[in-house]
Amino acid sequence: MALQDICNFQSVFEDSLTTEYPAVPHGKKIASNYVSGLPFSNNKSLFHFYIPVAEYLDESPIQFGQISTVQNCSADSSEDPFLTSSTLPTCLPFASSQSVPLPFPMAHGTTTLAFMFQGGVLAAADTRSSCSGLVACPASQKILPIHSHLVGLTSGTSADCALWKRILARELRLYQLRHGRRLSTSGAAKLLSHMLHPFKGTELCVAATLCGWDGGETGPGSRGETTKNQMTDLFYVCSDGTRLRGMLFSVGSGSPYAYSILDQGVHWGLTVDEAKSIAREAVYRATYRDAYSGNCVDMYHITSKGWTRRNREDLKEEYYREKERRKHEKTERRDVTFSD
C-alpha cells in the first residue's frame, strides 16, 4: 500500500482516461504518458523519459526512505544494498523533517585511503564487500577510474557508489565535449557534491575520495594555494554534503587504524616505493583489526601521465608472513635468554 502511494501506480490505472491529474508535478508532460495507461510508453516524444526518481524528489524526502529515529531500520542497513529496498515500505517515518544522524557513524564497511606526496597521489583500498555481517564479495573493486587522470575511491553503499561514479563520469565527459577542456578535480568534486545535495536526509550513502591530476588542459585554474607547484588534487565528498580538500584522507570503518599508520609515516618527501609500502601497511593494519575490511589490497598511483594500477595483492600472504616472522623472533629471543 505504501509503495503504491509513492509510485502513484494506483492512480495510473484509475485515472488513465482523464487528462487532468491533480498531483502531477510536471504538468502536462507526465499526464500525456498516463493517458496511455502505461508509464513507459512515450509515443509523444523521445525525450520524455519516465524517471521514477524525479517524482520522488518532488515529494518530501520523509516519504522516501528518510533516516528515521526508528533505530532498527537504519542500524545495519548501511552496507547492504539488498536490504535497503525491502526496508523502505516498513519504516516510513513520520518523525521530524531534519536528518537524524545514524546511530553508528562509522558504518561504511571498508578501508580506503589516499594521500598526496611529491610523486603524485597514491590511493589504496581493501576489496571486501560486506552485507550485514557476512562477506558478500571478497574481490570487489573500490577504486574506480573516472577518466584517465581522475580516480575515485568509494565507501558507503556499493550500489550507490557505483551509480554515482558512472553519473559523474558521464557529466565530466559531457563537460569536456561542451567546453573543450577537462574539468578540474575541484570542479568534479563540487559537481558531485551538488548532485548529491538533493538526496541529503535520505538513505543514500556515498563517501567518495577523488584523486586527480589537473593538466594544462583545464585552463587557468583558480587555485589559491598551489600545492608546491603540483597539479594533483585530493578531495573528499560525502553524501551528507561535506566537501573537503586535503593532503591525506582515509574513509571507512577501518580508517582509524589506517590513520594511525599514515599520520606517523606520510610526509611530502616520500619516494614512490616508500609511499606504496606505507599505503600497503596502512590497509593491512586496518584489515587486521577491522572485521569489515579484508581480503586484498588495490593500489593506484596518479601522476601527470595518468593512473597506473598495481596488481591486486592478497593480504593473506602478508598475514602468514608476519606470523612466521613473529614466531621466528620468539624462538630467537628464547635462544638468546637461554644462552645468557
Place this chain on the structure above:
Amino acid sequence: MEYLIGIQGPDFVLVAADNVAASSIIQMKHDYDKMFKLSEKILLLCVGEAGDTVQFAEYIQKNVQLYKMRNGYELSPAAAANFTRKNLADYLRSRTPYHVNLLLAGYDDTDGPGLYYMDYLSSLAKAPFAAHGYGLNKRFILNLPSFTVRLIDKEGIHDLEKLTLGTK
C-alpha cells in the same frame, strides 16, 4: 564541537573560528577555514551541519556578489545580515531547513563596525560580542587545536596570526 567568536571594537571587528573539519569522531582536516568573504569588508562565519554550512554560506556569498554586480555598489553589513536571516527563515519551515549557526562581521563606512549573531532558528541580534559553541580550553573534553583569526576595519579584512592553543 565547533567554535566561533566575534568582538566588536570602536573601529574594528575581530573574529576567530576553529580549524577543525570533523566527521563524527575523526578530524578530517585541521586547517579548515570557516570564514566566507562576502565582500571587501564583510565576513560570514558559519558552523553547523556538514553540507548545509558550505551550501548556505556559498549561496549567500554569491547573492551578495550578484547584488554588487547588478547595482554597482555593495550591500552594507546590516543589509547582508538581514538578507541572510530572511533566507534562513524562508527555509526554516520548508522541506530542507538549513541547520547552521552564523556570525556576520562587517565594517560599514557610515555606520562603523558591526557584528551580527544568527542561529539556525533564524534569529538575528546585533551584539558587541558573540560566540557559538564551547570555547573552554582546559576543561572541555575535546581541545580545539588552532584558530584562524581575522580583523575587519576600514581598510578591509586582515589575516592575523593563527592561534595554536595546545594544552596549556
